[in-house]
Amino acid sequence: MAVSVDEAVSTGPARDNPPPARRLGGRGRSALEVALLTVLAVVMLFPVLWMIETSIKENRDVYAIPAKFFDFTVTLEHYRDVFVAPDGGRSALSVSFLNSVVVAGVSTVLATVLGVPAAWAYSRFAVKAKKDQLFFILSTRFMPPVVVVIPIFLMYRQVGLIDNKLGLILIYAAFNVPFTIWMMKGFVDEVPAEYEDAAMLDGYTRLQAFWKFTLPLLVPGIAATAVFALIFSWNEFVFATFLTSSDSVRTAPPAIAGLIGGTTTDWGLVAAASVVFALPVLVFAYLVRRHLIAGVTLGAVRR
């Protein structure tokens, strides 16, 4: 059957769960739940809110005691400072944002280009010790990055990849390929292999059949997987801190962290930089929210 991936995964689990209010019984419970959830939401969202407020306050309002929640003068000077240096040129932060875009973008493309065909191969072909291979691939993600950062630092020093964007791109791609293979294998499994068989009977080679018929059906899955990979690379801090040092190479996470410390900290600038840093991820996550859920519930729905 023509099962498109988002269709196959978006229906399913939510349907047969009764609404929680009814399960617990009574309107009082439901009101209590709403109250608890509200408290939770305030606790969770307050730091975000405070970050946004701080980013648009003037410096003296940032330090005001008691804290000013509403009656402060709105300013966008911190946002200007994020992108423009005091002397009028490009700020170091803006360079680091650009670095982040390049590193995250290229490493995601690399991981996708390598991972999608690999996932297809693992899904379609009888490979020797397939399960062991897949487990090995996954196991490279078991380790926290901190564990391998020192050996990688030493290796990178040997080959001259320290303080080099290519170094970060490679290490992020290496971390994202296993993830891409595992996510995409699930999506490929959902696309019936018969499309490719039929195409081969119609005169296409195996690769052409994959390219022309399976790949278009995988696009939603690829988008979701790529966004996950992108978010990982965008947020990554440990490798970026250890493997880069100069302003021209550093990505945004260590650059923003570098703003804190020294004699004084320009909290307005930190907050503005953080908002700018968080925005792309929020936008992307919002755009592919349906597929993110699909990725999480993968395998829950069989055809």
Next chain:
Amino acid sequence: MAGIEVTALHKRYPDGTVAVDQVDLSIGHGELFVMLGPSGCGKTTTLRAIAGLERQTTGDIRIGDTLVNDLPPAERDIAMVFQFYALYPHLKTRDNLAFPLRAEGLPKQEVHARVDEAARLMRLGPLLDRRPRQLSGGEQQRVALARALVRRPRAFLMDEPLTNLDAELRADMRTEIKHLQGELGATMVYVTHDQVEAMSLGHRIAILNKGRVEQIGTPLEVYDRPASLFCAAFIGSPPMNLIEVEVADGKLHGQGGLVLTPPPGLPRDRRLVAGVRPEALEVTAPGAEGSIPARVVSAEWLGDEIIYVVDHGGQRDVRVRMPPTNRFAADAKVGLRHSGGTPAVYDVRTEELVA
């Protein structure tokens, strides 16, 4: 159209699983040949090897006079119908039908004429401008059949084409496929795990088990004389009763005193099992002539027949098919007697038919 010869086919996957151990088939020109077996028996792999979608490890495949071992699927001049239809989701019915022809590079008029012909044959007129998503399962499968037809291939390969349809539709499509095959005189290799499909469609049936052919024969041969204990248990619903027997004074004696007519030429020195179809036994009033005492365990009233499960001295769960006029309640004391002809007899050790 052409016949298909499969010689000493063997397929072993890189991970070590042997999907097909040893298969020899000789499929005649214009024959509807069914490969039947449980899942994992190698029937689909054999079909895919004929199609060229899998490369066999060893063995030869000939379609007509051509050795096709090294030909890609498209050059084997065959068409295949899949379980999941495999219609291209982004193409309308019309374009799905035209697709293989355009891929061959036929001139437009020819493509048009052939699509119209296939559409008429499968009665697809109103569906031509819809996409697969807008078609029901049965409609999709009819389009898939039409797509196979337009190519005018030398042979049709069908991989469980009806499995995904509901029961009623399946029966209709079965008739349609059989009719179509007869009309075109097409060579057709049909894979299924459904014995009803196999019996009703096939000119001949090959029963596969564990990558080997257990038996090849017409539906009646396969039903009357299953070549092995596996076939005996696989074909027929309810399945054949397998009754341990001994040869004495020119008769076969089962447990509890059941007496069967022996086929000629039985070996005396081996342990034997007789395969007795449920309709070759009779449930009678207790003490009827030639019957042995038995007890009804359960009775399934199917309307046109009753399936009794009875126990008798030592042998449990013997299945008997009776006309609906003959009624005994569960737990009733009854008689059991053999009323059919000579049963098929198997060697317990080799599990093969001995007489």
